[in-house]
Amino acid sequence: MLACSTVCHRCLQVKATSADTNLSEPEAEPKARKLKASPQLKRWSRARALRSGHRLERPGHRGEALELKPRGQQTKEVDYSEHGQEGNDDDYGVYVATAKSIYMVSDGTGWTAEHSVSAALGQFDHCLVDRGCPVNTHLFSGIDDAEKLMAIIKQAAKEGAMVVYTLADPSMAESAKQACKLWGIPSTDILGPITEAIASHLGVSPSGLPRGASGRSSALSEEYFRRIEAVEFTIKHDDGALPQSLHKANIILAGVSRTGKTPLSIYLSQKGYKVANVPIVMGVDLPKTLFEVDPEKVFGLTINPIVLQTIRKARAKSLGFSGEARSSYSEMDYVRQELEFARRIFSQNPVWPVIEVTGKAIEETAAVILRLYHDRKHKCTMPRISKRY
């Protein structure tokens, strides 16, 4: 097991001050942090940007010049293994390279912060792990008192991390903002601007209570039960099971093995749709019921044969297939024939949209399917998925 990370609440020798008063500078490197943009740092940033193949100042970027504020920390590469931190995380691989940190702080689950940061990082794929500019995110959820909040922000300052936060309590949000400002930490309030815009739009003030705070009972809503039912339905109808009740599904996915039917079904079920998935296997008859249901709810999945073969080889290896089983599953001839077999079925059912999943993440394929699903319901092509809150 690991030594405790430096931010550990038990181990940290910090008397965190109360939120609004007495914000002291964190101990580490106060001088370095006072450097704002020395010519050397600018050169360093530019060199780094050039190494990663991207110009720093993109003309027209969001209509504003991107103002870079390199801080002291940028000159120092933080080596986590040295800190004994994240050096041994089974889930996410061995952390040895230097990395920039992003602290995500939430008074709730933190999933909004995580989701938003992950989406924003999608804009930096050209310079993340593969290109030598890795980023470590650290999620701190359920942070509901000022003391914990300050301890985390202090640690962020030490580590040269940036801080993004979602804090429903306005005084907590303000404390985070002020502490980050004082300590020169770049920070972003993720939900504040949307919440304020919505407040203005509705003419109602936000409650200031984090989701899950006592007195909230939204968990047992109709929506909640609908989602649970959808997940349970989808699990029961995975991989061609229970073909007799296909008609009860909202969405039916059909495709050859390893087109991602299962994870896609599950993803959709969590959004409240009952999904069944039916495998297409060369030489095996599809269930009759698939052709008896409303064809508007059936979606075919297809994939590039070379990519499919790669995926199947990995699958065969992980399942320990050998000899004949392996070859008939992942050999190129077989892969092509099976895809052709699927193609013929799809062309005999022209109402089924056929979705190319090659290179798409599960979420992306799900977005395409739901767009089509809702468009068909409303007989429109403009993608619109509506919900009532």
Added chain:
Amino acid sequence: MLACSTVCHRCLQVKATSADTNLSEPEAEPKARKLKASPQLKRWSRARALRSGHRLERPGHRGEALELKPRGQQTKEVDYSEHGQEGNDDDYGVYVATAKSIYMVSDGTGWTAEHSVSAALGQFDHCLVDRGCPVNTHLFSGIDDAEKLMAIIKQAAKEGAMVVYTLADPSMAESAKQACKLWGIPSTDILGPITEAIASHLGVSPSGLPRGASGRSSALSEEYFRRIEAVEFTIKHDDGALPQSLHKANIILAGVSRTGKTPLSIYLSQKGYKVANVPIVMGVDLPKTLFEVDPEKVFGLTINPIVLQTIRKARAKSLGFSGEARSSYSEMDYVRQELEFARRIFSQNPVWPVIEVTGKAIEETAAVILRLYHDRKHKCTMPRISKRY
């Protein structure tokens, strides 16, 4: 089937102008929109806020006074049924009451916008459907050209909607901002501020490409396969299945029927954790393997007996249970005894944390479990879940 919604791309008689030039006023109610904050509107907003039991100007709200800018549309309650729009949506119930609209526009899947808006709406539970101030959200995903973008923003202006957007292409984001400004539509760029903060932190410009744009191949990453494997493992180990391979799970959930084990397992699996769940049924022995695995990965779930009975009654009804089966499942005595049976098992295994799920959404319970899971790995109490990008 429905008549086409007014924003439908095919039906809309709009010659959308190109993004950067010639932004014309939308046809509907240009005069009303020029009203900025008439005394009448202010009174109306205040009255509405008072009706919903909340003061409009909360002192200290995020350190700034909440500036209300009621627009013309606020005086007119939009009746969707009148527009033939959403009036018949099977998934989300019949939309008859008046509602405010939020348009979510994305060049990608739109899930980030949806997630953020849903989280922000968590701050307005006190005035949504139940309290007579419903909100309709409309998600427009895959909006990758300026023409579609302008058609949507124009429609938002007509409908008196606010617009939130995630657009990776800086010129699209700028167009959205300018168009909303010109037409007096409140708008929020969800990812822009975080993306800019990250750019500044890393010293690298964002790519400006939406996720899923061609040339991106992140879908076939190790992370992707890990997630698929976790989902498949979790489905196979639902509801006590395959107890012989419990040791392969990262997380094992144990609890009586209807404590939400299945949807919770699935939710965690989508985050890349292999989860098995084991039902506790009075008088039935738990699988031996549950007591042979590392107890640090087992989590007990418990729930308030009254809430559990309510959930079970609904379940028994939906499954069509009758007579004895129904009573032994959802009668209060039985419910209490079974929870007591579970409690005894938990107390015999003191290393298992017992999590109270009453009133918690799946995501909230998941956050608690992952916090404990990661804390135990790192022998810390400060909740931190780290990832590398």
